[in-house]
Amino acid sequence: MNWLSDITPPGIKKMFKQDDNQEALWTRCPSCEQMTFNRDLEHEQMVCPNCGHHHQITPVMRLFHLLGEDWERIELPETPDDPLKFKDTKPYSARLKDYRKRTGERDALVVGKGKIGDRGAVVAVQNFKFMGGSMGTAIGEGLLTAADEAVKSRSALIVVTASGGARMQEGILSLMQMPRSTIAVQKVREAGLPYIVILTNPTTGGVTASYAMLGDIHIAEPGALIGFAGPRVIEQTIREKLPEDFQRAEYLLDKGMIDRVTDRRELARELSEILSVLMPPPEIEVPVAANDEASTVAGEDGPLDDTLPKAAE
Template structure:
């Protein structure tokens, strides 16, 4: 059969002009496992057209879906790579270079500035594909840079989170980014500017335990996983069965931890509306002078007042 596959089929394909079909034309939804054509998925902003599942998207797509055309990406300062010279099955430096080549980013956060429906904003977006969006000195430096830029441009800071927490290959250096990012958000608030946190799936670990819960407004995408420790670890600790939907966006909204759950297709409009409410001055109309109240004459004539008869004097005893 070798002559058929090696000689006959290539000849037939050449005569018929047959082209190979790309492998990425169809995508399977991880929730309902339905196949979706790539153009339909792109039009739906990577939301399943069958079940509404919000798929994970790269940081570059997040910027494209949020900001108006013409936004500018910020070049972030370089951070020291592999400060602990960590190695497990592979060198951490090798894993870092692989993640950088795959994502086209230096670290797990992208920062850009532009407008959202004409309103200025500075946006930072986590890249979950970059080592699970884990926090590192580069991530901390990116959020500090975004905060400084927001203060400089007098614009609100919007952060899209999607992270597994601290980066274990950098140990305590990674944990120190938690107070650093808290200081960054506080810097924006002290300037009188709003901080809006949008939590995508998943937002866990040190990100949730630091700046992600310190925004002025907390938004989440539908069914996003949000929490600090995993549900299995919590069950083993408290020795109780957790309620259904625990650590999902709708559960947190019901218990007052989130302000709203917004679909991806409505996120851009909702953010623009929030910026307008928080930043644009409210027009207060001057109060009108009170009009004099004219008393209308009564149509019924008043009856004459008849004085009451005087009381009869009692005879003295």
């Protein structure tokens, strides 16, 4: 009989509960099954000190560890809550209300700006705990806002992905965020600024098929699942057994699909080194070409969106 069975006093079981309860004191690693005191786990950026398993991390904690305590949140535009009046076992509007209460966020993307090393950076982080980090219109608007801010402040754009794919409750509107996110990336690229993607567990579906694989550099966390369809779906489709580490970060690195696999605790240092190569020192002002639309509109000539063809809007 497990010692956490029904005969265990409730006060003891409460200390080891594996859910979103803020009063839980310990966390069991799903990889090595060792118990870690939550305060120690947070000190390690939610990386298991015993086996190196990367637990999920909140967007705010992620931004703090990448940008430091002086990071600034970028407010994102609000989007319609339930444009299709979708309902499955419960209305989509009710699901949104529930997840907003659980996470304290309006949707699955949080954007912050600050510095990594001495280079400016705008960092957009997906929250897997908000409907599986699914991509809806809010994420599309958020990425466009992040791209505009990056161009305006002459900063790198860094996107941290964590998603099961497109949000089915928004139907075709969700799928349209794939080309819209591509426009966001193109804005940054035309301004001559770096676009870096950090792939975390999991990154799948329409997110992988769009902005997650458009980076100048792709860095993955150890063990992250990265792909379009999941391995079980692929196995059932082709009726063949896949390699054990198929679609994991290390496998993709070996096949040349990504550039690096980096421990979360080393990400800030590694990003600082990368940006020091890709961006000029802050004291050097880069001249703006007269025909560089993305750069011109980042100044006093008007909003960035004015440069886009009407069809692209």
